[in-house]
Amino acid sequence: MEARSIWERxxxxxxxxxxxxxxxxxxxxxxxxxxxxPDVPPPVKRFYDTVEALQPGDMVMVSSTWSAGTLAxxxxxxxxxxxxxxxxxxxxxxxxxxxxARDISHRLARRIAEENGYVEGKDWAHFGYTPDIIIAxxxxxxxxxxxxxxxxxxxxxxxxxxxxxxxxxxxxxxxVDVTPSDTLxxxxxxxxxxxxxxxxxxxxxxxxxxxxxxxxxxxxxxxGAKGAYEYERLLGIVGLGTRFINAIQFSHVLIIxxxxxxxxxMLMQRRASAS
Amino acid sequence: xxxxxxxxxxxAAILIAFIALAVLVNIWRARRGKALxxxxxxxxxxxxxxxxxxxxxxxxxxxIPGLTGFGVEAVQALTIFKYITKQIARFATPMRLLxxxxxxxxxxxxxxxxxxxxxxxxxxxxxxxxxxxxxxxxAFASGVAGLxxxxxxxxxxxxxxxxxxxxxxxxxxxxxxxxxxAGTVSFTQVPFFVAACDYTIIGDEFYATSAYISRxxxxxxxxxxxxxxxxxxxxxxxxxxxxSTFIGTDHPIVQLLGKPQGWQSFVEWLSQVLGR
Amino acid sequence: xxxDTTQLVVALLWIAGAFALAIALIPLLGTxxxxxxxxxISFVTFIAGLFFAAEFFLPVGEDNKNxxxxxxxxxxxxxxxxxxxxxxxxTYGLVRLHLRNAVQRRPxxxxxxxxxxxxxxxxxxxxxxxxxxxxxFGIERTQLLENAFTLLxxxxxxxxxxxxxxxxxxxxxxxxxxxxxxRSIEASILMFTAMLVMIGIVPLGKLxxxxxxxxxxxxxxMRTNPFMLENILYNLxxxxxAGWIQETLNAPVQRAIEFGVGIGALAMAIxxxxxxxRGIN
Numbered sequence: 001m002e003a004r005s006i007w008e009r010x011x012x013x014x015x016x017x018x019x020x021x022x023x024x025x026x027x028x029x030x031x032x033x034x035x036x037x038p039d040v041p042p043p044v045k046r047f048y049d050t051v052e053a054l055q056p057g058d059m060v061m062v063s064s065t066w067s068a069g070t071l072a073x074x075x076x077x078x079x080x081x082x083x084x085x086x087x088x089x090x091x092x093x094x095x096x097x098x099x100x101a102r103d104i105s106h107r108l109a110r111r112i113a114e115e116n117g118y119v120e121g122k123d124w125a126h127f128g129y130t131p132d133i134i135i136a137x138x139x140x141x142x143x144x145x146x147x148x149x150x151x152x153x154x155x156x157x158x159x160x161x162x163x164x165x166x167x168x169x170x171x172x173x174x175x176v177d178v179t180p181s182d183t184l185x186x187x188x189x190x191x192x193x194x195x196x197x198x199x200x201x202x203x204x205x206x207x208x209x210x211x212x213x214x215x216x217x218x219x220x221x222x223x224g225a226k227g228a229y230e231y232e233r234l235l236g237i238v239g240l241g242t243r244f245i246n247a248i249q250f251s252h253v254l255i256i257x258x259x260x261x262x263x264x265x266m267l268m269q270r271r272a273s274a275s
Numbered sequence: 276x277x278x279x280x281x282x283x284x285x286x287a288a289i290l291i292a293f294i295a296l297a298v299l300v301n302i303w304r305a306r307r308g309k310a311l312x313x314x315x316x317x318x319x320x321x322x323x324x325x326x327x328x329x330x331x332x333x334x335x336x337x338x339i340p341g342l343t344g345f346g347v348e349a350v351q352a353l354t355i356f357k358y359i360t361k362q363i364a365r366f367a368t369p370m371r372l373l374x375x376x377x378x379x380x381x382x383x384x385x386x387x388x389x390x391x392x393x394x395x396x397x398x399x400x401x402x403x404x405x406x407x408x409x410x411x412x413x414a415f416a417s418g419v420a421g422l423x424x425x426x427x428x429x430x431x432x433x434x435x436x437x438x439x440x441x442x443x444x445x446x447x448x449x450x451x452x453x454x455x456x457a458g459t460v461s462f463t464q465v466p467f468f469v470a471a472c473d474y475t476i477i478g479d480e481f482y483a484t485s486a487y488i489s490r491x492x493x494x495x496x497x498x499x500x501x502x503x504x505x506x507x508x509x510x511x512x513x514x515x516x517x518x519s520t521f522i523g524t525d526h527p528i529v530q531l532l533g534k535p536q537g538w539q540s541f542v543e544w545l546s547q548v549l550g551r
Numbered sequence: 552x553x554x555d556t557t558q559l560v561v562a563l564l565w566i567a568g569a570f571a572l573a574i575a576l577i578p579l580l581g582t583x584x585x586x587x588x589x590x591x592i593s594f595v596t597f598i599a600g601l602f603f604a605a606e607f608f609l610p611v612g613e614d615n616k617n618x619x620x621x622x623x624x625x626x627x628x629x630x631x632x633x634x635x636x637x638x639x640x641x642t643y644g645l646v647r648l649h650l651r652n653a654v655q656r657r658p659x660x661x662x663x664x665x666x667x668x669x670x671x672x673x674x675x676x677x678x679x680x681x682x683x684x685x686x687x688f689g690i691e692r693t694q695l696l697e698n699a700f701t702l703l704x705x706x707x708x709x710x711x712x713x714x715x716x717x718x719x720x721x722x723x724x725x726x727x728x729x730x731x732x733x734r735s736i737e738a739s740i741l742m743f744t745a746m747l748v749m750i751g752i753v754p755l756g757k758l759x760x761x762x763x764x765x766x767x768x769x770x771x772x773m774r775t776n777p778f779m780l781e782n783i784l785y786n787l788x789x790x791x792x793a794g795w796i797q798e799t800l801n802a803p804v805q806r807a808i809e810f811g812v813g814i815g816a817l818a819m820a821i822x823x824x825x826x827x828x829r830g831i832n
Contacts, residue, residue, distance in 0.1 A: 015450070015725040022724050036754035039790040068712035069413045069439070100411075100712075103704070135627055138279075154685070181438065190279065204439060204463050210802040211809070226753060249753035255724055256746050259731045263742075266732055279615065281608045288608065291817065298818045302827060347819040354830055377641030378634060403648050407641035413715035425659065439719060446722035449729075460812045462805055467723070469741075470730040478808040482815030485830070493827050501814045508810055 005272060010265030022254060029250040030243070038245075040230045043213055047198050047220025048234045051081070054173060056089035059166055061175040063183060067100035070180035070202050075108065076228030076240035077200040078178050082109060084235055086116040086123075091162050095127040095136070095148075097183060102129040106152055120153070122161045128152040133183055137190040141169045169195055176200060184209065188217050200227075286531055286538045293507070298500035305496025313495060318456050318474030319487050325430040325454040326362050334429035335369040339419060339444060341435035341459070342412060345378040348460060352435040353383055354485050355458070357390040359432060364394035371422060372405045375415040380407035416440035420447040433457040433472075434481065437464045445471030458484060593826035600824035602626070646670065673708075676700055744796060751793025760788035 054060070062081065066074035085092050094109055096102040106126045118124055127148045130136040139147030144167065145157040157163055165171065170192045177187055178200040187197055196219050199209055203224035212218045222231050226248055228241030281288035305311055329336045338359060340352040356372060363370050372387060374380040384405045391400040408418035420443050423431065431448040433441070433455070441457075441464040448455045449471050457468040458476030468475040476484065479501065486494035515532040522529070527544035530537035580588055606619035649663035657663075676699045683692045731742040750756045761767055766785040773782035785791065822828040 013728070018725050018728060019721045022721055026720075036758050038754040039757040039788075041790070041794055068709035069716040071709070071713050072716070100704075100708075104709070132627065132631055135624065138624070202439070207463050207797070207801055208805060210798050211806050214798065214802055223752075229754075245754065249755045251720065251724075252749040252753055253755065255727055256749060258724070258728045259742065259746065262728050262731070263733055280606075280611050280617070282611050294814055294817055295821050298821055299825075347816050347823065350823065350828070351819060354828075357830060374641075377637035377639075380641045380644065381637050406648065407644050409645075410638065410641075411712075413712045417711075417715050421662075439716060442719050442722050442726065443715070446726055449726070460816075462808055462812075466745075467726070470723075470726040479811035479815035482812075482819055489830075493822070497818050497822055497827075501811075501818045504814050505811060 005269065007265045007269035007272060011262055011269060018258065022251065025250055025254050026247045029246040032246050032250075034246055035242075036245075036249075038230045038233060040234060043221040043223075044227055044230045044234070045220075047222055048084075048231060050174065050196065050198055050219045051084050051088065051090075054085075054088050054090050058088075058090050058173045059171060060085055060090055060092040061169065061172050062092055062094045062105075063097070063175060063177045063179065063187065064094050064105035065097045065101050065177075065179040065181055065183050066202075067098055067104055071104075072244065073202040073224040074178050074180060074200065076225050076244065077222050077231070078105065078108060079112060080222075080228050080231050080235060080237070080239055080241065081176055081178065081200065082112045083116065083237060083239075084231075086112070086118055087235075091123060093125045093127055093162065096129045097131075097133045097136070098181075099129050102126070102152065121151070121155060125155075125157075125160050125162050126152040127157075133186045134190060137169070137186060141190065141192050143168055168192070174198060180205065184212065184218070188212065198222075284536075284538055286541075294500075294504045297503045297507075298497050301500035301503070302493050302496035305492035305499070308492075309496075311492075311495040311499050313483070313487055313490075313498060316476065316480055316483070316487055318458065318476045318480075319484055321454070321456055321474050322359060322432070322488075323362060325432070325456060326359065326366070326368065328454055329363075329429035330366040330368045332429045333368075335371055335426050336363055336430045336432070337419075337423060337428045337448075337453075338370065338372045339431070339433045339435070340372075340374055340376075340379055340383070341433065341437040341441070341461075342375050342415070343379060343435035344376055345382065348436050348481075349376070349379050349382070351482060351485065353379070353386045355434050355488075356383070356432070357386050358485075358488060360387050360390035361394045364391050364396040364399055367396070367399055370404055371426070371428075373415075373419050373422065374405070374407050375410055375412070377407055377410065380405065412438060412440055416443045419444055423447045423451060423453070427451050428453050431455045433459070433468070434476075434484075435459065437461050442467040442471060448472075589826075596826055597824065604824075673703055676703055747789065748793045748796055751789040751791075751796075756789035756793065760790065 062078075062085075064074075064078060066078070082092075094105055096105055109124065109126060110120065112118075113120060113124060120126070128151060130148065136147060144163070148157050150156050151160060169175075172195055174196050175187060175191065176198045177184055180202045182205075184197070184199055184201070191197070197217065199212070199218045199221045201209060201221070201223065203226065206221065206223040206227075209218060209221055213221055222228055225241050225244045228239065229245040230241075232239045232241045301311075326336065336359070338356045340349060340356070343349040343352060360370060372383055374383055384402065387405050388397075388400050388402075391397050409415045419440075422428075423444070424447060428448065428451060431444070431453045433444055434457070437444075437459050438461065441459070441461070445455060445457065445468055455472040456474045456476070457472045458481040459465065459468065460478060460481050462478070465475060465477050482501075483498055485491075486498045511532060515529060518526070519529040519533070524530075524533070527537070527541045531541035580591070583591065602619065603623070606617065606623045609617040609619060611617045611620070646667070649666050651657070652660045652663035653667060676696065679690065679696055680692075680700050682688060682690045683696060727745070731738070731745060733739045733742065750759070765788045766773075766781050767788075769782065769785050773779060773785060776782065786795075819828070
């Protein structure tokens with residue numbers, strides 16, 4: 001068997017070697033203390049401005065459908081959004097449309113609320129898990145207490161202090177959809193017409209949302225952990241997005257480097273075969 | 276603006292009726308013997324090739340409908356898988372159909388059993404070849420990846436709705452050297468399939484698959500109706516852009532084409548024009 | 552009380568009635584010839600689809616409802632019941648397969664055994680946890696339940712889920728290395744676009760653009776004179792190029808694909824509704 005040339009070996013590097021290189025790159029980047037100021041894109045700026053325009057006492061719905069799989073992308077967004085809402089002294093409720101999402105979001109919200117002096121039931125509440133998003137949104141657009149009935153601690157909705165003066169989604173100013181799945185279309189289709197939407201998808205789902213941004217059906221968007229980093233810079237806080245951004249950007253650089261390397265190997269191998 | 280009823284926007288309802296009419300008229304034309312053309316889709320031509328390769332290697336074929344809930348996408352995916360199974364049955368190639376939705380699992384069992392019956396090989400049907408792994412996305416992904424690796428599959432067909440787990444399936448199939456054909460309406464997963472699969476079927480080519488393979492007049496006619504609808508929409512977009520350039524975006528005709536509440540202002544304008 | 556007695560009796564009567572109807576229908580379907588069976592199924596499919604279509608097209612009142620809206624919402628609820636039933640069927644199939652593998656010591660039966668043990672343990676503690684949360688049958692949360700649930704959910708399930716998602720990062724690396732080669736014009740465009748977006752969306756893209764001296768800010772003058780040199784240079788910044796690709800190139804293409812997919816789905820739904828759908832022969 002002919003010995004493979006260096007160029008062939010370069011084109012066919014064992015994928016396990018690539019994985020090790022990537023793993024080392026990510027670990028090193030996570031430990032690195034490199035801070036690069038981002039160019040905040042307009043969707044993130046509009047997201048920030050929309051929340052900033054809220055007044056104390058306004059009501060916001062946070063739809064949290066993410067669970068452990070997309071922790072790295074959605075948790076930074078979720079935490080940053082809740083911190084911003086609490087900074088603005090805005091009331092909020094959380095609802096989940098996936099079973100594991102309920103526990104994860106409730107636990108995180110409790111932790112952040114305690115750090116910010118928010119009291120569950122008085123300043124915020126978690127409506128728990130609801131299986132059918134369409135029925136839930138339609139029902140909440142008419143009467144939340146009838147649709148949801150009780151919060152995650154089994155307190156009737158009507159008895160929650162945070163729900164004073166709130167009957168339905170028509171009394172909400174905003175819904176923030178933090179999700180790795182296709183819930184945005186349901187919020188756009190079934191919400192009350194005046195309810196504004198902000199979107200926090202994973203990076204992969206973001207590509208689908210630009211049409212809605214363009215048409216104004218969503219007002220702003222934070223894309224994955226990178227978007228959370230840009231949002232944290234606007235808020236002036238250090239969160240998970242800030243901690244992850246180096247791993248993201250140096251991984252991108254590594255991928256680009258290896259793509260170029262592979263193409264270089266292919267070109268050199270073609271020349272060697274031709275000669 | 277919500278579109279829960281036709282009354283929310285009658286223009287949208289009229290467009291839906293228009294599409295339905297276009298489809299039905301062309302089905303009628305096709306049934307009357309009109310010859311209809313469909314362009315080549317390389318990914319679909321490769322299905323038989325992939326099945327042949329599996330048979331030669333004596334390794335199984337996997338069929339994955341993704342995270343599709345039971346709906347039109349699942350029906351289309353199962354229609355394609357039924358065709359693949361009938362081809363497989365001719366050569367007694369082993370197969371695995373792996374689902375993440377229990378309703379799809381129940382229907383898939385019946386569809387695959389039917390496929391073997393129609394291929395006159397009911398003896399080859401193994402109820403365990405259709406499996407429900409898990410409704411959790413990544414539990415399903417790990418189950419599929421493990422099965423692909425353990426059984427060293429030779430061909431992998433992925434048709435349906437996929438999310439982040441698509442690349443796990445495709446790359447694992449690539450690791451074991453399988454021929455992979457993917458078809459999805461999930462726009463965001465297309466780049467991953469393009470990078471990792473041999474053939475990718477994008478968007479409404481997925482719905483054209485049954486028409487392409489069977490050349491059944493009803494299906495071809497429906498495809499032509501869909502294409503006519505798309506051409507009409509494209510013309511409306513171009514026409515609407517030109518009109519709005521010349522007469523402004525506030526004109527009721529432009530509002531009708533471009534705004535959800537445009538129907539109301541268009542009807543008022545039309546009444547005024549006709550009233551004169 | 553776990554259930555209200557009247558509601559329980561009514562529910563049981565409904566279930567019995569449904570069973571009776573199903574039992575009566577099965578022999579009826581058996582006696583019909585194939586064409587008759589097809590006609591009956593097509594008729595039922597048509598009526599069922601007509602219900603949903605009619606609910607959409609019928610005029611609504613001030614409360615945004617027509618006469619079919621409330622039954623429509625109840626129908627959606629019944630779909631959830633069907634989904635729950637089929638989940639039981641799927642679980643039965645899964646357990647049956649792996650139980651048989653383990654008992655008959657088929658190849659790789661060890662994996663089946665692990666699955667069965669994990670299934671039983673997780674189900675036991677999850678059901679216990681749910682009953683304790685809802686206070687059913689007087690069951691309370693104990694320290695054992697807290698510890699077991701934390702171990703299984705927080706320390707096992709969440710970590711495994713996150714690990715599987717993380718695999719994608721490694722897989723995209725090997726897929727991109729293998730696939731992004733200059734083999735054709737389309738492949739080259741794909742490769743360069745991917746590289747531009749990858750570097751443009753992260754802070755490094757801004758750093759690179761700043762370091763080669765491209766204008767960092769778009770002034771009002773640049774906005775009013777789009778063809779001035781500074782504005783052209785500003786738009787050559789990597790973040791601006793990446794943003795343009797995502798918003799101006801990606802969005803229209805995505806709309807176009809969504810049009811096709813939406814029309815295709817509608818056409819397929821019409822074929823299914825009118826029983827015109829043909830399999831592939």
